[in-house]
Amino acid sequence: MTSVEEKTIFEKIINGEIPADIVFENDIAVVIRDINPQAPVHVLIIPKRRIDRIEAAQDGDTELLGKLLIMARDFAKSHNLTEFRLVINNGQQAGETVPHLHIHLLSGRSMAWPPG
Numbered sequence: 410m411t412s413v414e415e416k417t418i419f420e421k422i423i424n425g426e427i428p429a430d431i432v433f434e435n436d437i438a439v440v441i442r443d444i445n446p447q448a449p450v451h452v453l454i455i456p457k458r459r460i461d462r463i464e465a466a467q468d469g470d471t472e473l474l475g476k477l478l479i480m481a482r483d484f485a486k487s488h489n490l491t492e493f494r495l496v497i498n499n500g501q502q503a504g505e506t507v508p509h510l511h512i513h514l515l516s517g518r519s520m521a522w523p524p525g
């Protein structure tokens with residue numbers, strides 16, 4: 410997995426080094442539209458402070474992690490979404506491609522379970 414020394418695409422977006430469709434930003438996180446959407450609504454909630462993945466989260470990150478979920482709630486509410494899915498991929502086999510923790514919020518179509 411990529412080391413913390415190497416900047417991720419999300420850090421470059423957060424730093425303004427590369428453009429993104431930022432739909433919301435506050436002091437702790439950004440919400441951007443996924444470049445390769447898997448549903449009519451597909452955004453990523455990304456903490457500004459990098460945590461590689463959920464397995465790397467510390468007990469001290471509890472408040473931050475909670476706030477990210479509240480941001481997902483607020484995004485859904487402000488976009489009148491009552492049916493949506495939140496996903497965090499941890500590790501390559503689970504579908505992780507960017508080693509910077511993020512929550513996917515997907516909505517606008519029916520979804521299967523179990524996921525592929």
Ligand code: AMP
Nearest residue numbers: 418429442443444445498504505506507
């Ligand atoms: P994951 O596979 O869970 O690590 O999710 C990474 C997500 O980031 C994928 O859904 C990609 O489509 C998305 N992504 C990669 N590069 C960009 C970018 N420049 N702007 C927006 N989304 C991106």
